[in-house]
Amino acid sequence: MMKQAIASAFLVVAAIALPLLIGDNPYVTGILITLLMMATLASAWNIVGGYAGQFSFGHAAYFGAGAYSTMIMLSVFNTNPLVGMATGIVVSSLIALVTGSIVFRLKGHYFALASIAVAEIVRLTVLNLDFTGGAQGILLSDVAFLGLDLNSKNPFYYGMLSCLVVTLGITAYLRRTRTGYYLQAIREDQDAAASLAINIAYYKNKALLISAALTSVVGSIYALYIRFIDTTAVLDLRLSIEILLTAIIGGVGTLWGPLLGAALLVPLAEMLRSNVLGDAMVRIGIVSETSPIGMFFKDGLAHAHVLVYGIITVLCILYLPKGILGLLRRGK
Amino acid sequence: MTRKLLCIDNVSKHFGGNVAVSEVSFAVEEKQICGLIGPNGAGKTTLFNCIAGYYPVTSGDIVFNGLNINRKRPDQVCRLGMARTWQRVKPMSNMTVLENVMVGAFASTGALRKAETIARQELLVVGLENYAGKLAGSLPIGLKKKLELARVMATSPKMLLLDEICGGLNKTETGIILGIIRTLRERGVTIVFIEHDMKAVTSICDNIVVLSSGEKLAEGTPVEITANPEVIAAYLGGGSSNA
Amino acid sequence: MLFLQSLISGLLTGGVYALAGMGMSMVFGVMNVSNFAHGDLMMLGMYLAYFAFTLLNIDPYLSLVLIIPLAFMFGYVLEKVFINRVIHHPHQNQILLTIGLGLIMSNSALLAFTSDPRILTTSYSSSSFTVFRDVSVSVPLLLSFIITCGITALLYLFLSGTRTGMALRATSQNREAAQLMGINVSRITAIAFGIGTALAAAAGALIAPTYYIHPLAGHSFLLKAFTICVLGGLGSVVGATVGGLIIGVVEALSSVYLSSDWKDVVVFVLFLAVLLFRPQGLFGKKGDQ
Numbered sequence: 081m082m083k084q085a086i087a088s089a090f091l092v093v094a095a096i097a098l099p100l101l102i103g104d105n106p107y108v109t110g111i112l113i114t115l116l117m118m119a120t121l122a123s124a125w126n127i128v129g130g131y132a133g134q135f136s137f138g139h140a141a142y143f144g145a146g147a148y149s150t151m152i153m154l155s156v157f158n159t160n161p162l163v164g165m166a167t168g169i170v171v172s173s174l175i176a177l178v179t180g181s182i183v184f185r186l187k188g189h190y191f192a193l194a195s196i197a198v199a200e201i202v203r204l205t206v207l208n209l210d211f212t213g214g215a216q217g218i219l220l221s222d223v224a225f226l227g228l229d230l231n232s233k234n235p236f237y238y239g240m241l242s243c244l245v246v247t248l249g250i251t252a253y254l255r256r257t258r259t260g261y262y263l264q265a266i267r268e269d270q271d272a273a274a275s276l277a278i279n280i281a282y283y284k285n286k287a288l289l290i291s292a293a294l295t296s297v298v299g300s301i302y303a304l305y306i307r308f309i310d311t312t313a314v315l316d317l318r319l320s321i322e323i324l325l326t327a328i329i330g331g332v333g334t335l336w337g338p339l340l341g342a343a344l345l346v347p348l349a350e351m352l353r354s355n356v357l358g359d360a361m362v363r364i365g366i367v368s369e370t371s372p373i374g375m376f377f378k379d380g381l382a383h384a385h386v387l388v389y390g391i392i393t394v395l396c397i398l399y400l401p402k403g404i405l406g407l408l409r410r411g412k
Numbered sequence: 413m414t415r416k417l418l419c420i421d422n423v424s425k426h427f428g429g430n431v432a433v434s435e436v437s438f439a440v441e442e443k444q445i446c447g448l449i450g451p452n453g454a455g456k457t458t459l460f461n462c463i464a465g466y467y468p469v470t471s472g473d474i475v476f477n478g479l480n481i482n483r484k485r486p487d488q489v490c491r492l493g494m495a496r497t498w499q500r501v502k503p504m505s506n507m508t509v510l511e512n513v514m515v516g517a518f519a520s521t522g523a524l525r526k527a528e529t530i531a532r533q534e535l536l537v538v539g540l541e542n543y544a545g546k547l548a549g550s551l552p553i554g555l556k557k558k559l560e561l562a563r564v565m566a567t568s569p570k571m572l573l574l575d576e577i578c579g580g581l582n583k584t585e586t587g588i589i590l591g592i593i594r595t596l597r598e599r600g601v602t603i604v605f606i607e608h609d610m611k612a613v614t615s616i617c618d619n620i621v622v623l624s625s626g627e628k629l630a631e632g633t634p635v636e637i638t639a640n641p642e643v644i645a646a647y648l649g650g651g652s653s654n655a
Numbered sequence: 656m657l658f659l660q661s662l663i664s665g666l667l668t669g670g671v672y673a674l675a676g677m678g679m680s681m682v683f684g685v686m687n688v689s690n691f692a693h694g695d696l697m698m699l700g701m702y703l704a705y706f707a708f709t710l711l712n713i714d715p716y717l718s719l720v721l722i723i724p725l726a727f728m729f730g731y732v733l734e735k736v737f738i739n740r741v742i743h744h745p746h747q748n749q750i751l752l753t754i755g756l757g758l759i760m761s762n763s764a765l766l767a768f769t770s771d772p773r774i775l776t777t778s779y780s781s782s783s784f785t786v787f788r789d790v791s792v793s794v795p796l797l798l799s800f801i802i803t804c805g806i807t808a809l810l811y812l813f814l815s816g817t818r819t820g821m822a823l824r825a826t827s828q829n830r831e832a833a834q835l836m837g838i839n840v841s842r843i844t845a846i847a848f849g850i851g852t853a854l855a856a857a858a859g860a861l862i863a864p865t866y867y868i869h870p871l872a873g874h875s876f877l878l879k880a881f882t883i884c885v886l887g888g889l890g891s892v893v894g895a896t897v898g899g900l901i902i903g904v905v906e907a908l909s910s911v912y913l914s915s916d917w918k919d920v921v922v923f924v925l926f927l928a929v930l931l932f933r934p935q936g937l938f939g940k941k942g943d944q
Contacts, residue, residue, distance in 0.1 A: 268504030390758030
């Protein structure tokens, strides 16, 4: 316990100091922001998916609710970003409550299916309405908050870092409370949990609400960071699946698993996307730039990160059902 | 003075056209051990599921501690002081033995420390104190049954419904479990239990209710029941006495 | 007239949806696995029909004769190599595995075929004939509906009349009991997944002439197939047939009376409504949920 606390404190200090070491390198800072964002999203997902065992395939809805609420409040009502963030929390909580009250009475596959359906309803609604910008999305030219220089990436780095620390803190706290024990009991055996005085629907809803609210806050910060959102960027099924895979591949139902998953997958995706791997192959001379195979690696791999996610998922399920963290622990 | 803690009044349960339990009535007095016996398919577990809130009854009333619990959910029933175990044990496999029992203890306290104290006490009662840190899924069946007992006892129930708590155990293990059940009664817990093993039932019960094909066949003391020709016919003629 | 027109085209499209739904229901019933790769298997069927037509000059409807056995074998192997290993795992693992497989299929297709949508244009693609005043029927839709009916009839005959079909139904009823009765459950499971895949691919090939062919086309069909299954009762093949027709009609009517932008929303709201009010589906037994 003590060791873990010291290690976490060290990690936080290192993370706070990191931008000072990197200096003015927007590219690296950008990747780190994405890493922190995916780690937070996967950790938030983990509260309902990992601890309560209710796999959500629609977390993009909560992320999108945060992003869109913030952008609409800013661009239409010109409010403080915090108002947008609060609106996002309210909207995503409502979405979570509707989903939860429909399916949490039912067992098994239904929550997975309903979470997709709800997320798709949200996506299509945003796409088809006018005040959400429809297919064009929403672009924000300028935003001010507490006199911070929002053209620099550092405020967003610290914003995402705070989100991650809060999310992991909540997870660590929950694990030491009745709620945490109850969520795990529900995951393990729903009937047995009910026979031990656990109100199943209440606790599942509680987990989903906490998870949705955290996810929504990350969405709000993301919107301020990118300043352009559309349904493909913030509400797509792909995002939901990436969030869930990050948690699964890292180690589902563990405190550090989602962070580990993001720390592995985000740089990997970035290497594929920026063609570091493809370029390296050409440079080393494995493949020639002009040959069809070389062209394929150079152009193709840039789009291949989801393919790689798919392959890793299949391998993980077959060989590492407890994720990479499980592998590390087994190695001890 | 004894008081009726549980009253089953004309309870029926139909599944579509199948009648699983038909107009069964009986009462369980406080601090009694009541045995519920009958051949396979007699409706014992179905009746348990009705009492514990897993199935809604088709007709009739279930009154626990003066309160009608027909429409209560399982967790509400447990909160009122009636806990149950499962014929097929349901350990929370990826949690430790201690954590399993703590989940039960959280029914009466919100504090982690207090839940742990209660859980350790109950583990001591069933003799699992040396397994506290083991994963529940790794225990052999005999110990899983003990874990079930410790877990429901941690909810500090007034009444326990035990569904074949000795099923699949050998004589020694059965003896140990029966011993634990006796100590539970001394703590003031009322017990209803389903059992196939007639010896176990007659050795421990104050009162026995016999179900057959969903109906109540007989009710009485162990001596009365073992002498009842109808019960003997149902058990021996039913062809499933060894189940 | 508008109502009748959309009712007819809805029923015709619904028939093809039903085929996809039946495949998913078959897999769910026999294996108790929610197959999240189902939409991607449909997408592969679409591309197979497309390439059979453009490269080999085989009519998309005729190419079914090739696609169905090919897809069956693909599904059979997929089950033996991957799905089989998680059949006793928690259902989340099964879902994740099929998601992983689906991602591999759709993203490989993206790499191989690029994201440009393709269109399969046959000589009769846009032809239609008038049945009654201004009510017309599209030829490709009608053809695919007729073929769907044929495949459905064959499937029913197979399920009710052959030993393997009966073994499939028995395994779907109770896996353990089927095993005790001497049914080779692991072979039956692979056959079920093969049939599921074949039905998905057939549905894909049948809609290829009327839809954009795209590597990510499977996603929207996946949700539709789920809606159909839940509507009909998860695992019920008969239910899936009716579920498919209902979804087809609901879609057609909502795109006429609401707007085609909202037709998917209507379908998903219907899905949630079914979960809320009748989670066992229209034909499922109560208590199954």
